[in-house]
Amino acid sequence: MIKVETSATTVVEEFLHALETLDMATAEALLDDNVVYQNVPLPADRGKTAAIATLKNFMRIATAFEVRMHSIAERDGVVLTERTDILSGPGVHLEFWVCGTFTVKNGKITEWKDYFDILTVMGQIAKSSPGIAAAFVKSLFNR
Template sequence: MTDPRDVVTALLRATETCDPEEVVRHMADDVVWQNVPLPPARGKATVAKQLRAMHKVVHDVEVRIHNIAANGDVVLTERTDVIGRGAWQAEFWVCGTFVVRDGKVVLWRDYYDNATFIAACLKGLGRAALKTARSRLQPVGR
């Protein structure tokens, strides 16, 4: 697979497996991954380590790609990322910039609004709490 859009799509689909090794399989050894404004992770080993840490908290990932465009090796995405664990789920808008060389991602930089992300997390907590409360209020035998 060498078309930059296909490489990026495969990488984003791999994130849905929640398997860090599957994700970094689509990356160059010297990849740089950054969720702006956090500091960048440099290299496959560091990225895999960060993904493993993230998956201690997040067990479910869905990526909804709305738009994807390429200009040579540079790929831009507009998407909704959905993360979750059990009854908790958060959906938030993300724009990503990727650079692909020789069929591997060498740069992955995501931009999202932190306030919107925090609001999505809190909304997810509220929904999970409501779901739990409703299940406890169900009459016995139903």
């Protein structure tokens, strides 16, 4: 029997699709138990429980999430993405450029770092709703 290994790119694409469809069970299943997740320059989440808690905090403000993939590349289990992330929900619409780095080992994401301009995001949030801006800032720093 031939064993076909899932590429790191496929794992990342499946993970981002799970987030788009708000399928947290699938997203969680694709994360390693000891994953390190960081929205640079904010502090990193260490472990699957912390990463999922942060993602659920984002989903409290945004009821819809879309990824527009511009570029994706893989080398030795490291996947680089250049994308536009769109989060929207009642009273909020955020659209911002993100460069993400994912390390995949044994079919699981072990490290995920997203780089984006936090001032752009904060400016969009402030325009949407001061209350949502306060909740978003709190969700970023309450780890």
